[in-house]
Amino acid sequence: MAKTIAINAGSSSLKWTLYEMPAEETIASGIVERIGLDNSIFTIKYGEGKKYEDVLDINNHEIAVELLLEKLDDLGVLTDINEIEGVGHRVVAGGEIFSESSLITDEVIEQIESLNDLAPLHNPANVTGIRAFKKVLPNITSVAVFDTSFHQTMPAVNYLYSLPYEYYEDFDARKYGAHGTSHQFVAERAAEILDKPFEDLKIITCHLGNGASITAVENGKSIDTSMGFTPLAGVTMGTRTGDIDASLIPYLMNRLELTDVQDMIDIFNNQSGLKGISGVSSDMRDLEAAEAEGNERAEIALRIFEDRVRNYVAQYMVKMEGADAIVFTAGIGENAPETRQNIINNFKFLGIELDEEKNNVRGKERIISTDDSKVKVILIPTDEELVIARDVEYFKNLAN
Ligand code: AMP
Numbered sequence: 233m234a235k236t237i238a239i240n241a242g243s244s245s246l247k248w249t250l251y252e253m254p255a256e257e258t259i260a261s262g263i264v265e266r267i268g269l270d271n272s273i274f275t276i277k278y279g280e281g282k283k284y285e286d287v288l289d290i291n292n293h294e295i296a297v298e299l300l301l302e303k304l305d306d307l308g309v310l311t312d313i314n315e316i317e318g319v320g321h322r323v324v325a326g327g328e329i330f331s332e333s334s335l336i337t338d339e340v341i342e343q344i345e346s347l348n349d350l351a352p353l354h355n356p357a358n359v360t361g362i363r364a365f366k367k368v369l370p371n372i373t374s375v376a377v378f379d380t381s382f383h384q385t386m387p388a389v390n391y392l393y394s395l396p397y398e399y400y401e402d403f404d405a406r407k408y409g410a411h412g413t414s415h416q417f418v419a420e421r422a423a424e425i426l427d428k429p430f431e432d433l434k435i436i437t438c439h440l441g442n443g444a445s446i447t448a449v450e451n452g453k454s455i456d457t458s459m460g461f462t463p464l465a466g467v468t469m470g471t472r473t474g475d476i477d478a479s480l481i482p483y484l485m486n487r488l489e490l491t492d493v494q495d496m497i498d499i500f501n502n503q504s505g506l507k508g509i510s511g512v513s514s515d516m517r518d519l520e521a522a523e524a525e526g527n528e529r530a531e532i533a534l535r536i537f538e539d540r541v542r543n544y545v546a547q548y549m550v551k552m553e554g555a556d557a558i559v560f561t562a563g564i565g566e567n568a569p570e571t572r573q574n575i576i577n578n579f580k581f582l583g584i585e586l587d588e589e590k591n592n593v594r595g596k597e598r599i600i601s602t603d604d605s606k607v608k609v610i611l612i613p614t615d616e617e618l619v620i621a622r623d624v625e626y627f628k629n630l631a632n
Contacts, residue, residue: 234628235259235310236318238620241361243353244268246296249617250309253318253625256618260309264296274299278309293364301368318373318628319365320620322413324354324463326378327404333381333623336362336374344376350408351462373628377620382412385453393461407465409457411439413619415447416454418561418612423452425599425610426557434552436545439614440571441562442470442514446541448548456551458544464500467540468533470514473504474540509533516564516571538574545575549582555607558584560600561614567594576601576609584609 233252240247249261260278272290277283284307290296304310321336327347334340341359348355358376365374383391391407392400399405415437422437423430435449444467447457458466458474468474485496507514510533512522522530549555559565560572569591576586583606591600593611601609 233315234317235315236320236621236624236628237316238320238322238617238624239361239365240322240617241293241357241364243357243360246293246300246361246364248300249621250304250316251618251621253621253628256621260304261617262300264290264300267291267293267296272296274303276300276303276307276309278304278307293360294367297364297368313369316369316372318375318621318624319369320375320377320624321358321362321365322379322616322620323358323362323376324379324410325351325408326376326380326384327408328384328406330376330378330381331384333375333377333627335627336366336376340376350404373624373631375620375624375627377413377623379410379412380408382416383407383409383447383454383457386455386457390456405461407457407460408462409445409447409454410459410463411443411445411447411457412454413616414439414561414614415445415449415457417616417619418559418614419447419449419452421597421612422557422559422608422610425597425612426608428556433556434554435557435559436548436552436555437559437561438541438545438565438575439562440541440560440565440568443472444469444541444562444564446544446548448552450552456548464497467544468509468537469505470516471502471505471507473500473508476500506533506537509536516568520568520570534571535574538571542575542578545579549607557608557610559610559612561612566611566613569593572600572609572611579607582606 236251236253238249244267246264250259252259260276262276264274266272267290270289271287274286301313305313323344325347327350329343344355344359419435419437420430422435423433430452437447439445443463445457445459448455464472466474481496490496510519510530512518512530519530519534573586585602585605586600586609587602595613597612599608599610
């Protein structure tokens with residue numbers, strides 16, 4: 233049976249999901265963590281609730297891929313590694329080169345590497361994953377799926393910064409956005425739920441996870457999104473600032489006695505957001521618990537998060553002159569009813585309202601607005617790996 237594996241490679245990790253295609257059935261999933269360090273952790277979930285776990289030293293991604301295939305064979309998940317006919321790789325930055333997914337060739341790998349400056353942490357790691365699979369399974373259909381592609385339809389008015397125009401022309405300094413596969417997946421699903429053509433709808437998608445972004449999808453296309461040149465911009469996130477005044481960079485560097493601007497950017501990426509404000513945690517569950525115990529900084533962190541998301545939703549509603557649906561997805565969007573309620577509460581004056589009972593749900597696809605709400609609010613679990621597997625299937629079919 234034909235199988236496709238969706239890969240999300242990090243600098244020291246390899247996250248994967250194995251699908252039976254075209255049935256879109258998940259066969260197994262797992263993660264290899266701490267690659268290149270001592271005591272790498274190897275986890276496979278398969279069958280009905282079965283789990284395999286091992287701790288061993290895995291020196292690089294190539295060895296991780298070899299071990300993974302061997303183990304899938306040993307566990308009987310695969311009868312033969314040649315059952316895997318396709319691999320899809322998540323790539324974070326596709327710049328202006330990739331407005332859609334692409335078959336991976338040597339030239340494509342070079343192009344992805346040429347975009348390393350746009351995602352210095354992610355793109356090199358993604359290429360490591362690509363090369364590892366190329367080495368171990370050289371002849372299967374291999375596809376790169378970009379987080380930025382879906383947003384390549386944004387008009388210049390929305391992707392340009394108010395900077396000297398030459399910086400865009402000469403240095404590619406513009407908004408690219410991220411989470412594109414997720415925004416596209418849930419927006420298309422919303423159209424199916426509403427039973428209307430995707431091309432006729434105005435949808436605002438809120439991907440609220442540890443990373444968070446909001447997208448305006450008009451007539452089936454992303455026309456604006458909250459993340460920017462990199463995923464640092466937009467709403468408050470688990471550990472990222474979201475939008476801030478650039479003048480804070482020299483001011484804080486001075487106060488903190490930092491000389492390397494990268495150290496400042498690291499603080500904006502890793503020590504800020506919900507974690508930085510609350511001093512408690514980057515994790516929504518911890519913040520909810522701390523708020524319940526009366527922790528004021530956890531409370532203000534939660535209110536700031538809701539406020540920034542709400543601002544973007546309002547902005548995009550005006551930009552599109554209305555909306556047919558507002559979608560919530562990802563860890564927080566799917567699992568935090570109170571956060572959803574607090575975000576939507578302010579839209580009552582526009583006739584947009586959540587049904588308290590319907591909203592009291594976690595992780596299940598459902599319309600959560602009242603029957604007469606002017607805009608449908610929908611909870612849709614995202615599935616970025618499935619989008620990757622579908623894109624591989626598309627290229628496999630083209631080749632046959
Ligand atoms: P993601 O990056 O999509 O995996 O989302 C991670 C975020 O979702 C973290 O802030 C989690 O605390 C949050 N999350 C996951 N499950 C829950 C839950 N049951 N209630 C509240 N937040 C949750």
